[in-house]
Amino acid sequence: xxAAADAPLFHRLASRAGPLVSFTIDGAPATAQAxxxxxxxxxxxxxxxxxxxxxxxxxxxxCFMAACQDCWVTLADGGRxxxxxxxxxxxxxxxxDGDARV
Amino acid sequence: MSxxxxxxxxxxxxxxxxxxxxxxxxxxxxxxxxAERPGGQIYRQPPPGAERPGAAIYGLExxxxxxxxxxxxxxxERIDHRAGTxxxxxxxxxxxxLRAGAFAHQPFDRLILATGAMDRVIPFPGWTTPGxxxxxxxxxxxxxxxxxxxxxxxxxxxxxxxxxxxxxxAKAGAEVVAVLDVTPFGAKLRSAAGMLAxxxxxxxxxxxxxxxxxxxxxxxxxxxxxxxxGEGRVAALAWTDHKGAEHRVACDAVGASFGLRSESQLADLxxxxxxxxxxxxxxxxxRAPDGRSSRxxxxxxxxxxxxxxxxxAELQGRRVALTVLQDVGRPVDVAExxxxxxxxxxxxQFRAALEGAYPYPEHLVAAVADDEILCRCExxxxxxxxxxxxxxxxxxxxxxxxxxxxxxxxxxGRVCGHAAAELVALERGCxxxxxxxxxxxxxxxxxxxxxxxx
Ligand SMILES: Cc1cc2nc3c(=O)[nH]c(=O)nc-3n(C[C@H](O)[C@H](O)[C@H](O)COP(=O)(O)OP(=O)(O)OC[C@H]3O[C@@H](n4cnc5c(N)ncnc54)[C@H](O)[C@@H]3O)c2cc1C
Numbered sequence: 001x002x003a004a005a006d007a008p009l010f011h012r013l014a015s016r017a018g019p020l021v022s023f024t025i026d027g028a029p030a031t032a033q034a035x036x037x038x039x040x041x042x043x044x045x046x047x048x049x050x051x052x053x054x055x056x057x058x059x060x061x062x063c064f065m066a067a068c069q070d071c072w073v074t075l076a077d078g079g080r081x082x083x084x085x086x087x088x089x090x091x092x093x094x095x096x097d098g099d100a101r102v
Numbered sequence: 103m104s105x106x107x108x109x110x111x112x113x114x115x116x117x118x119x120x121x122x123x124x125x126x127x128x129x130x131x132x133x134x135x136x137a138e139r140p141g142g143q144i145y146r147q148p149p150p151g152a153e154r155p156g157a158a159i160y161g162l163e164x165x166x167x168x169x170x171x172x173x174x175x176x177x178x179e180r181i182d183h184r185a186g187t188x189x190x191x192x193x194x195x196x197x198x199x200l201r202a203g204a205f206a207h208q209p210f211d212r213l214i215l216a217t218g219a220m221d222r223v224i225p226f227p228g229w230t231t232p233g234x235x236x237x238x239x240x241x242x243x244x245x246x247x248x249x250x251x252x253x254x255x256x257x258x259x260x261x262x263x264x265x266x267x268x269x270x271x272a273k274a275g276a277e278v279v280a281v282l283d284v285t286p287f288g289a290k291l292r293s294a295a296g297m298l299a300x301x302x303x304x305x306x307x308x309x310x311x312x313x314x315x316x317x318x319x320x321x322x323x324x325x326x327x328x329x330x331x332g333e334g335r336v337a338a339l340a341w342t343d344h345k346g347a348e349h350r351v352a353c354d355a356v357g358a359s360f361g362l363r364s365e366s367q368l369a370d371l372x373x374x375x376x377x378x379x380x381x382x383x384x385x386x387x388x389r390a391p392d393g394r395s396s397r398x399x400x401x402x403x404x405x406x407x408x409x410x411x412x413x414x415a416e417l418q419g420r421r422v423a424l425t426v427l428q429d430v431g432r433p434v435d436v437a438e439x440x441x442x443x444x445x446x447x448x449x450x451q452f453r454a455a456l457e458g459a460y461p462y463p464e465h466l467v468a469a470v471a472d473d474e475i476l477c478r479c480e481x482x483x484x485x486x487x488x489x490x491x492x493x494x495x496x497x498x499x500x501x502x503x504x505x506x507x508x509x510x511x512x513x514x515g516r517v518c519g520h521a522a523a524e525l526v527a528l529e530r531g532c533x534x535x536x537x538x539x540x541x542x543x544x545x546x547x548x549x550x551x552x553x554x555x556x
Contacts, residue, residue, distance in 0.1 A: 003252075003335060003354040005334065005335065009354070009355065010243065010249045010250065010252070011250045011252065011276070012248060012249050013248055013274045014154055014248030033151070035149055035150060035151025035247075036151075036152065036247065037149060037247060040247045040249055043249075044249065047232055047233070047334070048334075052230075054481035057230065058232050059232060060232030060233060061235070061239070062234070062235055062478065063220055063236050064236075064238070064240075064246075065146075065238060065239065065242055066137075066547070067220045067365070067513065067517075068236075068513045068517050069479065069511075069512035069513045069547070069548060070478065070513075082548075085136075087151075
């Protein structure tokens, strides 16, 4: 019953129509839907959002309401965004483990 | 003479009702919310592209949600809505704001703070594992995005959100494997009479418990020693029952939190006096029944100054607007004032019963081990806190913060602040109010500074 180590965390319960959005995670192509927040988009594809910068661990967000600041993710262009308040956009390039600079 | 500038922070039920009341009286309030769409937490709207029918998102509350959402479209230009705008500081009659990277100021004559609440958090083994969210976070995933936090979800906590969120998940088709209440059932029974006399939105969860709509989920009350198992991701939730027997359920996500805490940093920065509320076991800005704070120019409504739930937030929003109108010399409908005051008094009674039903789970804080992460922002442990209390004489949380950085991370103590105070109190053997409260500091949330984020 235990989920595979790299299985996505989130599970879409309410399917809806609308355009797909293509983005990348550590260079690998990934798909989401228009209206997905970046947090949703990543966690429908991966088990975590980012590495924890103060220890050997990953993080996947916590409060989903812009309070805990656990979900700031790094983009390949060097930008940092709070994933629970940012919509996923076509061409976004998210770095989780692919970021050597951390 | 030009109209006074009334600024409102928070477009949840409280701030929206306040704005509506002011606009209908002919003023044009400036309404800030860092969210793009109005509604606040309970009536949170999905972002553009993720819309679904209101009944699917808000269930029994769909009518109320619709009414609250209709306020801004109905009043149009009569409310100056500044969506997507963070208020990160209050200073000498002025708000500091940030919208999409652009900084600005907003002077005000009167300020209404309706900043709402978030889940109250207590650390337990495994609580920082990816896949563990607050109950509110689990609910927002569902409401705003139509997703569940996992495929097999366990919920644990205290307070009315626990059965409510579990029910919402089950109804949406998620597999809920456990609903575990850290409160002994006896406490709930004691207050049940008070609650049934005055059902409110916040207590809908109890209604759902009674409906027993959760299928095969494990259900238990009075659970202790909760712990999430799994390396790198959630594999199981384990607990001890009231007789000391161990239990365990396989799952891949957990929703966990223990009541709500007010979002009160801006009130602090505005210079409002705070008092300890024994009922909800937290510090809150002092608020009179008419919504006045200790400061003449600052007013308080909704969960940001004490937890009351959504219905109370709407009443308080309306009430505080009437107080402001009176102060700026506008006519006020006295019958409406009386009606709101008696409705709020009834709710307060009910609220006391509800809090009584969910006493603070002190056993969980007492069980926090030294190596447990307390500050999830920077990974500082409970042991680090105990060490400075014991050996450096740090008797209250602001001293602890200076020594350990607990409460200084990106969340500014929103997540760890309560538990930190409880741990200091336990270590010192003093009441938790003597452990102090973390002082608010600008910016209340991260803002871009040269070369990065503060
Ligand atoms: C996640 C969650 C789920 C909840 N679910 C329920 C439920 O199902 N039923 C129930 O009865 N109660 C629920 N509650 C309790 C809830 O707090 C109240 O019912 C209700 O939302 C309170 O209304 P409010 O207007 O006081 O605050 P909120 O609805 O919380 O609105 C406050 C608003 O202020 C904004 N804000 C805060 N600080 C700033 C700032 N510095 N700058 C700009 N904007 C700011 C926020 O973005 C938010 O939109 C929930 C609470 C949470 C946290």
